[in-house]
Amino acid sequence: MELGYWLGRGVDAFQEWARTYGAFAAHSATAVDEAACAVAFEELLARLRGSYPFFHPCYAGQMLKPPHPAAVAGYVAAMLVNSNNHALDGGPATSVMEEEVVEQLAEMAGFAVHLGHLTSSGTQANLEALFVARESRPGTGVAVSVEAHYTHARMCHLLGVPVHTVPVDDRGRMDVGELERLLATGVAGTVVATTGTTALGAVDPLHRIVPLARRYGARVHADAAYGGFFRLLQTSVAPETAHALRALAQCDSVAIDPHKHGLQPYGCGAVLFGDPDVARFFRHDSPYTYFTSRRPHLGEISLECSRSGAAAAALWLTLKLLPLTPDGLGAVLAAGRRAAVRWAGLIGASPYLDPYQPPELDIVTYHPAAPGSSPPRLSWIGTASHEVLHRGMNAKEDPVFLSVARVTAGAFTARRADAVVDSDTTHVLRSVLMKPESELYLERLHERVEHLAKASWPAPPRCGR
Numbered sequence: 001m002e003l004g005y006w007l008g009r010g011v012d013a014f015q016e017w018a019r020t021y022g023a024f025a026a027h028s029a030t031a032v033d034e035a036a037c038a039v040a041f042e043e044l045l046a047r048l049r050g051s052y053p054f055f056h057p058c059y060a061g062q063m064l065k066p067p068h069p070a071a072v073a074g075y076v077a078a079m080l081v082n083s084n085n086h087a088l089d090g091g092p093a094t095s096v097m098e099e100e101v102v103e104q105l106a107e108m109a110g111f112a113v114h115l116g117h118l119t120s121s122g123t124q125a126n127l128e129a130l131f132v133a134r135e136s137r138p139g140t141g142v143a144v145s146v147e148a149h150y151t152h153a154r155m156c157h158l159l160g161v162p163v164h165t166v167p168v169d170d171r172g173r174m175d176v177g178e179l180e181r182l183l184a185t186g187v188a189g190t191v192v193a194t195t196g197t198t199a200l201g202a203v204d205p206l207h208r209i210v211p212l213a214r215r216y217g218a219r220v221h222a223d224a225a226y227g228g229f230f231r232l233l234q235t236s237v238a239p240e241t242a243h244a245l246r247a248l249a250q251c252d253s254v255a256i257d258p259h260k261h262g263l264q265p266y267g268c269g270a271v272l273f274g275d276p277d278v279a280r281f282f283r284h285d286s287p288y289t290y291f292t293s294r295r296p297h298l299g300e301i302s303l304e305c306s307r308s309g310a311a312a313a314a315l316w317l318t319l320k321l322l323p324l325t326p327d328g329l330g331a332v333l334a335a336g337r338r339a340a341v342r343w344a345g346l347i348g349a350s351p352y353l354d355p356y357q358p359p360e361l362d363i364v365t366y367h368p369a370a371p372g373s374s375p376p377r378l379s380w381i382g383t384a385s386h387e388v389l390h391r392g393m394n395a396k397e398d399p400v401f402l403s404v405a406r407v408t409a410g411a412f413t414a415r416r417a418d419a420v421v422d423s424d425t426t427h428v429l430r431s432v433l434m435k436p437e438s439e440l441y442l443e444r445l446h447e448r449v450e451h452l453a454k455a456s457w458p459a460p461p462r463c464g465r
């Protein structure tokens with residue numbers, strides 16, 4: 001897809017449309033000097049070079065990648081109109097696109113009926129779900145696993161809802177036995193399960209959590225901000241993971257971020273509710289915005305007011321071209337998943353690297369292997385992981401960008417019983433392989449990381465003097 005062409009086409013089409021309303025004079029107040037613009041623009045472009053190369057497969061760090069060209073072209077074409085999806089008055093065309101894409105997301109999640117809308121982020125989507133949870137289960141708290149995204153505790157604090165943390169198993173998934181013990185006390189009216197944790201990509205066993213929560217009358221919210229799109233490829237994940245992904249359909253609410261795995265620029269999350277009747281919790285009146293339609297406006301079912309109509313248009317265009325099917329967007333995720341599985345195999349076979357845990361989705365966690373056959377010391381693992389991270393990103397030639405995740409001594413020894421515990425926490429390396437290009441670049445990436453890990457071994461004693 002030739003981005004330059006489609007960007008130009010969007011600008012031209014906007015100007016053609018604008019002309020149909022007749023000519024009008026531009027005001028001098030917003031006029032800028034072309035020469036000054038050239039200078040400022042060049043400065044901007046130079047400063048943008050201070051970013052990391054998220055677009056390149058040598059960037060195998062955090063959950064970051066550029067949007068698809070279709071999303072960029074769709075966003076720019078719609079941004080020229082700058083519609084506001086809080087109401088049909090502000091975004092008559094893009095609100096309808098939003099309803100269409102939300103319908104597609106709900107279908108992917110397996111919801112037969114739904115109420116939902118796009119949000120500016122996954123955090124906002126989770127906040128709305130937690131708000132509805134508080135309103136439907138007043139006086140109760142929320143259960144989240146210790147691996148849940150940090151914003152749940154923050155949003156619960158904001159809502160005045162107590163948080164109860166549930167331990168995880170040796171793969172970072174919510175411990176269902178511990179959850180049951182908590183639910184039996186009656187303090188938690190809502191369980192937040194994570195479908196793809198941010199650190200490890202672990203999928204909480206929703207298929208076991210949902211029936212358990214039902215027995216205790218608790219709601220279930222799935223934070224599928226990262227992993228929700230993996231529902232498109234249930235056959236290339238472990239059966240246990242596939243069961244959990246299928247159970248998204250039975251949750252009371254789901255948060256899912258098109259700006260994570262949906263190829264969108266930032267500013268695109270989504271929240272879905274299985275019971276359309278929760279609209280009652282959002283009810284409010286606006287003296288000046290809702291006048292063009294008797295249909296509910298998106299602002300009447302969301303906590304945010306102004307929201308980008310362009311975000312809806314960008315997602316709409318992207319899903320026209322890469323629909324939410326195994327062969328559409330699913331093929332994009334499948335490549336990253338294959339890369340993660342294959343890399344875990346290479347890491348397992350390397351004398352210089354050890355796996356931390358097998359990837360459940362497309363996030364690979366690993367660390368430098370201790371020299372020789374000595375058991376890993378936690379302090380050494382943390383130092384060596386940081387060394388690999390820093391030497392990789394600061395390399396003059398062939399840089400490689402990874403990330404680290406902090407893990408507790410308990411979590412580490414749950415995976416490596418022979419580890420020497422000489423500190424309370426350590427760090428392991430973490431690579432989110434969310435770009436399909438990672439699959440084609442994998443051998444090169446592995447070779448670089450292996451080389452960096454080898455360099456963290458102490459130099460062998462020299463012979464002679």
Ligand SMILES: *Cc1c(COP(=O)(O)O)cnc(C)c1O
Binds near residue numbers: 123151194196198269
């Ligand atoms: C990224 C993420 C969030 C937060 O979403 P934002 O869009 O960054 O606000 C919440 N939960 C999980 C599991 C995430 O991966």
